[in-house]
Amino acid sequence: MTALRFAVTDGWTITRRDLLHWRRAPSIAVITLLFPVLLLLMFSYLLGGGMAVPDGGDYREFLVPGMAAMVMLFGLETTFTSVATDATRGITDRFRSLPMSPSAVVLGRAGADLLQSLATIAVLIGAGLLVGWRWHNGLGPALGALAMLILLRIALLAVGIFLGLLAADPQAVVAMQILVWPFGFLSNVFTSPATMPGWLGTIADANPVSATVAAVRELCGNPGWPGTSWFAENATLLAVVWPLVLLAIFFPLAVRRYQRLNR
Amino acid sequence: MPAIEATGLVKRYGADTALAGLDLAVPEGTVCGLLGPNGAGKTTAVRILTTLLRPDAGHATVAGIDVVKDPAKAKAALGLVGQHAAVDEVLSGRENLQLFGRLHHLGARTATRRADELLAAFGLTDAATKSVRHYSGGMRRRLDLAAGLITEPRVLFLDEPTTGLDPRSRAEIWSAVRDLVRRGTTVLLTTQYLEEADQLADRIALLDHGRLAAEGTSDELKAVLGGDRVEVLLVDQSDVDEAAHLLAVPGLEVDRDAAKVSIPATDRVDTLSGVIRTLADAAIPAQDIAIRRPTLDEVFLHLTATEVPA
Numbered sequence: 001m002t003a004l005r006f007a008v009t010d011g012w013t014i015t016r017r018d019l020l021h022w023r024r025a026p027s028i029a030v031i032t033l034l035f036p037v038l039l040l041l042m043f044s045y046l047l048g049g050g051m052a053v054p055d056g057g058d059y060r061e062f063l064v065p066g067m068a069a070m071v072m073l074f075g076l077e078t079t080f081t082s083v084a085t086d087a088t089r090g091i092t093d094r095f096r097s098l099p100m101s102p103s104a105v106v107l108g109r110a111g112a113d114l115l116q117s118l119a120t121i122a123v124l125i126g127a128g129l130l131v132g133w134r135w136h137n138g139l140g141p142a143l144g145a146l147a148m149l150i151l152l153r154i155a156l157l158a159v160g161i162f163l164g165l166l167a168a169d170p171q172a173v174v175a176m177q178i179l180v181w182p183f184g185f186l187s188n189v190f191t192s193p194a195t196m197p198g199w200l201g202t203i204a205d206a207n208p209v210s211a212t213v214a215a216v217r218e219l220c221g222n223p224g225w226p227g228t229s230w231f232a233e234n235a236t237l238l239a240v241v242w243p244l245v246l247l248a249i250f251f252p253l254a255v256r257r258y259q260r261l262n263r
Numbered sequence: 264m265p266a267i268e269a270t271g272l273v274k275r276y277g278a279d280t281a282l283a284g285l286d287l288a289v290p291e292g293t294v295c296g297l298l299g300p301n302g303a304g305k306t307t308a309v310r311i312l313t314t315l316l317r318p319d320a321g322h323a324t325v326a327g328i329d330v331v332k333d334p335a336k337a338k339a340a341l342g343l344v345g346q347h348a349a350v351d352e353v354l355s356g357r358e359n360l361q362l363f364g365r366l367h368h369l370g371a372r373t374a375t376r377r378a379d380e381l382l383a384a385f386g387l388t389d390a391a392t393k394s395v396r397h398y399s400g401g402m403r404r405r406l407d408l409a410a411g412l413i414t415e416p417r418v419l420f421l422d423e424p425t426t427g428l429d430p431r432s433r434a435e436i437w438s439a440v441r442d443l444v445r446r447g448t449t450v451l452l453t454t455q456y457l458e459e460a461d462q463l464a465d466r467i468a469l470l471d472h473g474r475l476a477a478e479g480t481s482d483e484l485k486a487v488l489g490g491d492r493v494e495v496l497l498v499d500q501s502d503v504d505e506a507a508h509l510l511a512v513p514g515l516e517v518d519r520d521a522a523k524v525s526i527p528a529t530d531r532v533d534t535l536s537g538v539i540r541t542l543a544d545a546a547i548p549a550q551d552i553a554i555r556r557p558t559l560d561e562v563f564l565h566l567t568a569t570e571v572p573a
Contacts, residue, residue: 100366
């Protein structure tokens, strides 16, 4: 039982370290919080005029769930950078040389990154409400939608930890930033996959991000296109299955990678 | 019982052998300098002894605790200051020490008190609340060392603690290490600076190709090269042969290009004054005459050169 208690208390100590970072470097925290809002405004007002949404729906109503999923995707960069930085700077080794709980490093990272994503989502929801986005099916389904987003973030956490330990070079985040964009665009976040060439649209529908976004739109009663592919028709199911599949692959990989630091 | 004991440590990375059966024993309360060229296995040895790395073969204890079988207990007895200044760049010095104190399972108040003690001990009180990214290299390294000392470990491992530091910061780190040893901490230190080993270490272990090449006090190692010598630097290269002829004793060495002649300082000052008289009588001008002890550099080159393939 002490092992579990230390896993939690040590994990919280590590999470608090990240919270202190926000206080020490508030400009970075503010940029992280406001970047999705900036994107929301850009796409709504600069490009949104050219976007047609079915049933005469509002593009901003369509876009907010997509941006929420993008926030989760951007979180991958945060996780990756933090893990890779600690590994290169010797901080991971220092943690490993301390008589602290070994799982606390991962738990603490998870805690900090989830809090960051939640804070960013909260700001995005606030901005969304200001530009006219609403959840139409009551609070319960809206919270269900939030749970879907968090599930995706948890899966991406495992991916980020694994890749961060693998790369062990914080500079590599540049590659990550470049890859996140096509991954985000090759989805239903900004537009309907049905408008893309057939095969590309199918890939976009199969994107785990699309599944989560479609599920969130469904739960919040926001407009979306009826899907034509199998993936789009089963989006809500996939919004649960995809993150679990990612977790099943990347969580053991991340754990193994961490344990192999002593090889 | 030695504070650090390693027998037959082996570590391979594919075809590369980082450690090829290292034996090492460091008595309690002493400083052992682990010296060796790059790739000799110094850092690998430290990583195994601090539980960060698992050896392929062999056995190691720190403060009597098996580092492979009981890493959790070993971690509580040891402190590690690695090659990087492993401190959080964004946090302040105090916040860093509080963080590591908490992870040592000190209570919040104790962690803060300990942080302030260490900041004072390392002359960082004025910078306590400043973000570490505004620290100089020496300050960062001092904070790093402080972070390794939160629970006053019985055995402290320092992996190249002064690499890249200016002479003043280096001296500060040295004096901090000496204070620790005075209070009874056992220290294992790896270094590329022979002077550092000479200054700090009671005994020096010379590593080469993952094995112990030599071990002893600095004086013992220097004696490998035959002890002190009287070295004469002549003004004129053309005098070298005559001087060598006049000084002829067993062990005479001549370096014509450098206009240098040296003989073993068997009778120390008497040998020295003999040399001065001989040269004065023959009216051979010298630039410099001195008793010189072999440097660890020479020992190092002598002992590690033997295994270099021709």
